[in-house]
Amino acid sequence: MEVILPIANATAAAIARVSAAFNAPHARAVVFGIHIDGHLVVEGLLIAAILFQLSRKSYKPPKKPLTEKEIDELCDEWKPEPLCPPIKEGARIDTPTLECAAGPHTTIDGKEVVNFASANYLGLIGNEKIIDSCVGSVEKYGVGSCGPRGFYGTIDVHLDCEAKIAKFLGTQDSILYSYGISTIFSVIPAFCKKGDIIVADEGVHWAVQNGLQLSRSTVVYFKHNDMASLASTLEKLTHGNKRTEKIRRYIVVEAIYQNSGQVAPLDEIIRLKEKYRFRVILEESHSFGVLGKSGRGLAEHYGVPIEKIDIVTAGMGNALATDGGFCTGSVRVVDHQRLSSSGYVFSASLPPYLATAAISAVNHLEENPAVLSNLRSNIALLHKG
Amino acid sequence: MVRLPYVTALTTLFSYGLLFAFGQLRDFFRRILDVGKSNNLKGYAPICLGLEDFYTRRLYLRIQDCFGRPIASAPDAWFDVVERYSNDSNKTLHCTTKTSKCLNLGSYNYLGFAAADEYCTPHVIQSLKKYSASTCSVRVDGGNTKLHMELEELVARFVGKPAAIIFGMGYVTNSAIIPTLVGKGGLIISDSLNHNSIVNGARGSGASVQVFQHNNPAQLEDVLREQIAAGQHRTHRPWKKIIVIVEGIYSMEGELCKLPEIIAVCKKYKAYTYLDEAHSIGAVGKTGRGVCELLGVDPANIDIMMGTFTKSFGSCGGYIAASKEIIRHLKLTCPAHIYATSMSPPAVQQVISAIKVVLGEDGSNRGAKKLSQIRENSNFFRSELQKMGFEVLGDNDSPVMPIMLYNPAKIPAFSRECLRQHVAVVTVAFPATPLLLARARICISASHSREDLIKGLEVISKVGDLVGIKYFPVEHEKTTSLEKLKKLQ
Numbered sequence: 010m011e012v013i014l015p016i017a018n019a020t021a022a023a024i025a026r027v028s029a030a031f032n033a034p035h036a037r038a039v040v041f042g043i044h045i046d047g048h049l050v051v052e053g054l055l056i057a058a059i060l061f062q063l064s065r066k067s068y069k070p071p072k073k074p075l076t077e078k079e080i081d082e083l084c085d086e087w088k089p090e091p092l093c094p095p096i097k098e099g100a101r102i103d104t105p106t107l108e109c110a111a112g113p114h115t116t117i118d119g120k121e122v123v124n125f126a127s128a129n130y131l132g133l134i135g136n137e138k139i140i141d142s143c144v145g146s147v148e149k150y151g152v153g154s155c156g157p158r159g160f161y162g163t164i165d166v167h168l169d170c171e172a173k174i175a176k177f178l179g180t181q182d183s184i185l186y187s188y189g190i191s192t193i194f195s196v197i198p199a200f201c202k203k204g205d206i207i208v209a210d211e212g213v214h215w216a217v218q219n220g221l222q223l224s225r226s227t228v229v230y231f232k233h234n235d236m237a238s239l240a241s242t243l244e245k246l247t248h249g250n251k252r253t254e255k256i257r258r259y260i261v262v263e264a265i266y267q268n269s270g271q272v273a274p275l276d277e278i279i280r281l282k283e284k285y286r287f288r289v290i291l292e293e294s295h296s297f298g299v300l301g302k303s304g305r306g307l308a309e310h311y312g313v314p315i316e317k318i319d320i321v322t323a324g325m326g327n328a329l330a331t332d333g334g335f336c337t338g339s340v341r342v343v344d345h346q347r348l349s350s351s352g353y354v355f356s357a358s359l360p361p362y363l364a365t366a367a368i369s370a371v372n373h374l375e376e377n378p379a380v381l382s383n384l385r386s387n388i389a390l391l392h393k394g
Numbered sequence: 395m396v397r398l399p400y401v402t403a404l405t406t407l408f409s410y411g412l413l414f415a416f417g418q419l420r421d422f423f424r425r426i427l428d429v430g431k432s433n434n435l436k437g438y439a440p441i442c443l444g445l446e447d448f449y450t451r452r453l454y455l456r457i458q459d460c461f462g463r464p465i466a467s468a469p470d471a472w473f474d475v476v477e478r479y480s481n482d483s484n485k486t487l488h489c490t491t492k493t494s495k496c497l498n499l500g501s502y503n504y505l506g507f508a509a510a511d512e513y514c515t516p517h518v519i520q521s522l523k524k525y526s527a528s529t530c531s532v533r534v535d536g537g538n539t540k541l542h543m544e545l546e547e548l549v550a551r552f553v554g555k556p557a558a559i560i561f562g563m564g565y566v567t568n569s570a571i572i573p574t575l576v577g578k579g580g581l582i583i584s585d586s587l588n589h590n591s592i593v594n595g596a597r598g599s600g601a602s603v604q605v606f607q608h609n610n611p612a613q614l615e616d617v618l619r620e621q622i623a624a625g626q627h628r629t630h631r632p633w634k635k636i637i638v639i640v641e642g643i644y645s646m647e648g649e650l651c652k653l654p655e656i657i658a659v660c661k662k663y664k665a666y667t668y669l670d671e672a673h674s675i676g677a678v679g680k681t682g683r684g685v686c687e688l689l690g691v692d693p694a695n696i697d698i699m700m701g702t703f704t705k706s707f708g709s710c711g712g713y714i715a716a717s718k719e720i721i722r723h724l725k726l727t728c729p730a731h732i733y734a735t736s737m738s739p740p741a742v743q744q745v746i747s748a749i750k751v752v753l754g755e756d757g758s759n760r761g762a763k764k765l766s767q768i769r770e771n772s773n774f775f776r777s778e779l780q781k782m783g784f785e786v787l788g789d790n791d792s793p794v795m796p797i798m799l800y801n802p803a804k805i806p807a808f809s810r811e812c813l814r815q816h817v818a819v820v821t822v823a824f825p826a827t828p829l830l831l832a833r834a835r836i837c838i839s840a841s842h843s844r845e846d847l848i849k850g851l852e853v854i855s856k857v858g859d860l861v862g863i864k865y866f867p868v869e870h871e872k873t874t875s876l877e878k879l880k881k882l883q
Contacts (some may be wrong), residue, residue: 080623084663087622089635092575092666092697093723107539111529115536126536127529134526143527143740144519151468151509152518152744153708155501160820162501163464165476168489187710188563190734200441215733219569223598257439286438326735332528332562345441347462348450355590356565357502357704360741366527 110134130299131370131380133330139369146365154358158347162358170364174335177371178305179315183337184346187359189324192334193292194220195352196322199345200290201226201259208242208287209261210234212268217261217292233269236277243285258287264296264307272300275311279318288319298328304374304381331366333359398800398830399865406800406830413802417452449824453802458484460809460821466493468509469501471841475818496813497850499836500820504677504793505764506841507708507748513756514708514747518740525739537736545742546713548749553675553683553701554693555715557722561730562737564672564702565591567712570730571700572639572668573599574723579634581621583614583665585651587644592670596639602627608647611655614638618663636665642674642685646827646835648788648795650674653689657696666697676706677793682752682765688791707748709741768793768840771847775838778851783864787833796822796833797854799863805832807861817853 075083108116111127112134133139146166156162167185175183186192197220201207205226209217212233221228229246232238239260246258260282262273275291282289293306301309306323308315315321320342324334336346346353374380464476474493480486507514521541529537542560550558561567572595576582580601584592587608596603604621607613618636625632638660640651653669660667671684679687684701686693693699698720702712714724725731752761772793779786785798799805802823809821823832838847858864 075623080619083623084619087632087664089633089664089666092635093720096719096722096726104534104538105536106543107529107536109524110526111531111536111539112526124536127531129530134528134530136526140522140526143522147515147518147522147740148510149468151470151507151511151708152514152741153508153704153710155469155503155508155704155708159461160500161463161465161469161473161475161498161818163462165464165466165489168464188566188734190730191563191566194569215729219598219729223594255439255443257441288438324735326528326530330526330528330530332735332738341441345447348454351590351594352565356563357702357710360710360738362522362740363527363738 128327130328142365142369143362146362150361158358164361166361166364180337181340182343183335184343186334189326189334190216191352192322195350198224199350205257207259214267234271260287261290263292275307290320291318294324297323329370331363402800409802457806470509473498496816496818502705503839504706517747518743521743522740529736533736541742549713553715557718558715560713564712566730569595574728576601581633581636584639615659638665639668642671648792650789653691668698669696671701675701703745707745709744711737764840771838783867785865793838796835799832804861811857815853
């Protein structure tokens with residue numbers, strides 16, 4: 010009994026001391042007239058500990074750059090692929106070698122053959138008047154033009170040819186390029202930059218695809234020559250999209266498709282373009298001089314005024330029996346290309362005798378519309394057979 | 395190397411700043427005045443938004459008459475420049491029927507084949523009558539004639555490679571060949587001052603592109619080591635192949651490429667080399683075979699050699715010369731060969747005749763005379779210009795010499811004053827050159843005679859004094875060398 014009493018007394022005294030400590034008045038220290046409570050010190054220490062941990066950098070394994078010796082070893086063991094892959098045995102192409110002009114009848118290896126391979130639609134290869142004008146041009150100007158258009162490569166026959174083509178088609182102005190396929194793959198990047206929208210046909214040929222790739226814009230393809238597919242694509246792109254007001258939008262089609270031979274329905278395309286506010290780039294390489302009552306191309310064939318098509322390009326290596334290409338449209342369209350189209354600015358201009366040949370060919374087409382009826386009867390004959 | 399005086403750099407920057415400020419002021423007023431006018435775009439986005447064509451509208455159009463001057467005769471040593479006038483301060487230019495005969499220091503006519511030539515022109519006319527102006531077909535279908543085969547063999551023999559392939563346009567040669575040689579997973583390392591056609595070809599190929607400092611083989615080695623060690627971007631897989639593209643003569647600097655060192659670096663790191671000799675084939679070298687002959691490099695050490703026929707041979711088109719396997723591969727896959735109209739037969743004949751003249755196979759020594767004439771002319775002209783105090787770029791033996799102008803106002807002043815005194819020069823500014831480094835570029839031809847060059851030098855000296863571009867004036871005695879030469883004539 011006597012043991013329990015001192016223990017009980019000690020416990021009671023301890024409890025009394027603890028409760029006294031808890032119930033003690035809060036003012037323990039007075040610094041500058043502010044009372045500092047005990048718990049504030051503990052909280053201050055906790056905050057200091059948190060800040061210290063936050064300010065320490067997280068652990069990252071140390072970076073070890075490659076030493077010179079390691080780079081040498083890597084360079085020694087790198088083996089490049091051969092520059093060209095080995096030729097497969099079945100992939101040989103034996104191209105026929107012509108011995109005279111590529112007219113309707115030509116000679117290959119001494120044999121007379123009928124030529125169905127050249128795109129000589131109006132039969133102008135071997136035409137006397139055109140060859141005479143070319144001979145005069147070669148004697149006066151030489152063969153090459155020795156300079157780009159900006160640096161004394163503009164010869165008066167180029168300006169005459171541009172004016173002639175613009176007058177023939179009924180557009181405001183035109184611009185000449187020095188090679189057929191470079192026309193379309195310089196025109197597209199000149200107008201379409203990154204961020205623009207292009208809707209193109211699936212079946213366009215290589216040069217158009219190259220131009221689309223170089224332009225870095227967003228390209229959406231629609232099914233080959235399918236107007237319903239085009240309409241739904243345009244609807245999807247412009248539906249509810251307010252930003253399309255500021256972005257440039259283009260439709261790229263060919264008049265006669267090189268890969269399939271189909272004709273694009275221009276009236277449908279114009280109707281869709283005006284509804285959705287897109288600009289049309291029309292590639293007329295195979296239809297210039299072929300379609301239309303007087304050979305003026307797809308617009309005449311469908312009876313659409315040429316002003317409705319924004320940009321028309323064509324290579325002259327087909328119906329006009331010369332080389333090079335042109336692009337026509339409004340003055341604004343053509344002037345823009347004179348400084349920003351890479352195939353025009355950074356390349357030598359068309360040889361003058363080819364520009365003379367183009368002028369003579371267009372003259373011949375204007376004076377003899379009968380060639381078109383000949384062409385059409387031949388086409389009908391072959392289709393029927 | 396361009397040594398730009400400090401004061402000149404400051405004044406040039408100030409001039410451009412002033413032009414920019416004036417352009418912005420005029421744009422501001424144009425916007426205010428156009429508020430009332432209705433926009434005839436009808437909901438279409440404009441072709442050029444905002445500041446995209448600021449440079450064209452406000453800076454280029456002011457001096458438009460210095461570029462694109464039409465001519466009415468062959469681009470020979472002397473030609474007829476058509477006079478133009480403008481009614482609306484250079485926005486549109488109209489041609490008159492008057493022409494003025496001027497000395498041609500601007501056309502690329504290095505060997506003088508630009509005008510009708512006594513050997514080439516009869517052959518060209520004959521081929522025109524036989525094959526007509528165009529073949530109207532692609533090379534693989536019906537456009538391959540005996541002339542094309544002959545030219546390919548001749549070019550391969552001339553350049554010193556086993557085989558060659560020709561195309562109808564030099565620009566297309568570069569942009570269509572580079573994608574067939576290297577694709578995704580490959581690396582293209584090109585010189586920082588390469589031509590636009592090479593840049594387009596590299597971009598269109600899908601390979602990664604790195605640039606090394608102009609004509610600096612040591613920096614090329616650093617780039618190669620870094621790239622081979624690091625591998626492809628992000629995946630770090632090894633590169634499939636690496637191609638280094640350089641040019642023989644850089645057309646805006648007139649410099650020759652440091653070919654032996656670059657070839658040594660490429661061989662050490664197993665990279666392929668592609669040499670673009672557009673300006674140097676036919677123009678440099680003892681027998682006209684280009685920079686390889688001039689710098690003593692064996693053509694077998696370069697994998698692919700490309701060139702154009704426009705500059706030295708007075709025709710159009712381009713070629714690629716390489717080993718037989720590469721040429722066979724190109725003939726099967728290159729789109730410019732399979733989809734493009736073949737080169738016009740008279741142009742092919744012109745190149746064949748021109749190469750025969752240069753090689754001496756036409757039975758005369760006109761070729762050797764032309765080659766020595768252009769070398770003498772270039773060295774004479776360059777040394778005289780340097781003696782007069784102009785800052786001339788380029789190496790000896792190169793027929794291209796740019797004279798530095800720097801200030802934007804001196805470009806039209808130099809060009810118009812020279813034209814008034816019957817000398818036609820070419821001036822280039824931004825964006826073909828860096829902003830501060832505008833220049834006038836002279837191209838010498840083998841058809842220039844000594845009197846033509848002296849007349850050109852006199853006019854340039856007078857105009858240079860007027861305009862103030864003799865940045866490095868020299869002692870008095872040296873300037874009398876021109877008078878001494880005139881007395882000797």
